[in-house]
Amino acid sequence: MANGSRQAAWEFFGTELKRHREEAGLTQAELGYRVFVSGGYIGQFEQAIRRPQLDAAQRIDEVLQTDGFFERTWRKLIDDKRYADYFTEVVELERTATKICTFAPTLVPGLLQTAPYTRAVMLAGNPLIADEHIEEKTSARRERAQILGDATRPVYWVILHEHVLRIPVGDAATMAKQLDHIARMVRQRQVLVQVLPYSVGAYPLMGRMVQLMEFEEAPPTAYTEAVYSGNLLDDPALVKRVQEAYDLLRAAALPAEASLALIESAAEDHRRCGSTT
Numbered sequence: 016m017a018n019g020s021r022q023a024a025w026e027f028f029g030t031e032l033k034r035h036r037e038e039a040g041l042t043q044a045e046l047g048y049r050v051f052v053s054g055g056y057i058g059q060f061e062q063a064i065r066r067p068q069l070d071a072a073q074r075i076d077e078v079l080q081t082d083g084f085f086e087r088t089w090r091k092l093i094d095d096k097r098y099a100d101y102f103t104e105v106v107e108l109e110r111t112a113t114k115i116c117t118f119a120p121t122l123v124p125g126l127l128q129t130a131p132y133t134r135a136v137m138l139a140g141n142p143l144i145a146d147e148h149i150e151e152k153t154s155a156r157r158e159r160a161q162i163l164g165d166a167t168r169p170v171y172w173v174i175l176h177e178h179v180l181r182i183p184v185g186d187a188a189t190m191a192k193q194l195d196h197i198a199r200m201v202r203q204r205q206v207l208v209q210v211l212p213y214s215v216g217a218y219p220l221m222g223r224m225v226q227l228m229e230f231e232e233a234p235p236t237a238y239t240e241a242v243y244s245g246n247l248l249d250d251p252a253l254v255k256r257v258q259e260a261y262d263l264l265r266a267a268a269l270p271a272e273a274s275l276a277l278i279e280s281a282a283e284d285h286r287r288c289g290s291t292t
Contacts, residue, residue: 064230108228114172126162
């Protein structure tokens with residue numbers, strides 16, 4: 016679904032929400048209270064500024080007695096089988112974000128991955144995976160990354176732990192080209208990248224992948240990932256804590272120029288390793 020069509024569909028969702036709410040004689044605040052979100056959030060859903068999470072759509076159906084209409088509409092708009100169920104909403108939010116900040120402790124983030132790197136990650140997680148499934152997932156990640164080439168692309172700020180640069184994913188050539196790709200995007204000013212070096216030792220959010228997203232007219236969100244699961248946070252207090260932890264990581268990381276030099280040096284190390292095997 017194209018971005019324009021997707022936005023029109025969310026506007027339809029909001030229009031229907033407002034119509035059913037008013038027919039039920041409820042204010043935004045009253046519906047929000049029963050759905051366990053603020054009245055302001057209901058207003059943002061109705062204006063298609065913010066997308067509700069699945070549990071909110073389900074509770075709206077219960078309160079307004081709409082026989083699953085909003086859950087079915089949500090699933091049609093959000094559900095994309097190319098992504099894990101817990102990640103589909105994150106992909107949707109990335110498309111409307113004005114700023115994305117990511118901390119990657121172990122792997123290159125999907126928005127920066129090259130196709131060979133993605134394939135190597137897929138094979139490591141499932142050695143028996145079918146080629147067509149690999150290509151489907153790889154294509155999906157390339158499609159996600161298109162937001163970084165758009166005229167309205169978000170500010171994308173990434174902190175990579177040095178571990179990401181050193182651990183070989185795929186062969187040496189795959190790693191060298193992956194790091195070259197990141198360096199090229201930095202030099203083209205498409206992304207801001209800092210590296211958290213081994214010398215820092217213990218750090219906030221130890222080993223936890225985190226992504227913060229900001230929006231033009233909606234509150235920020237934070238996404239964290241665990242084993243085959245993810246958690247999208249929109250509680251302001253929790254998002255603030257994640258932001259504070261990210262700020263500490265940013266302060267501990269190498270400056271941009273030193274980070275770029277380390278990325279390019281690591282790429283050469285992988286290339287040299289490949290030439291001696």
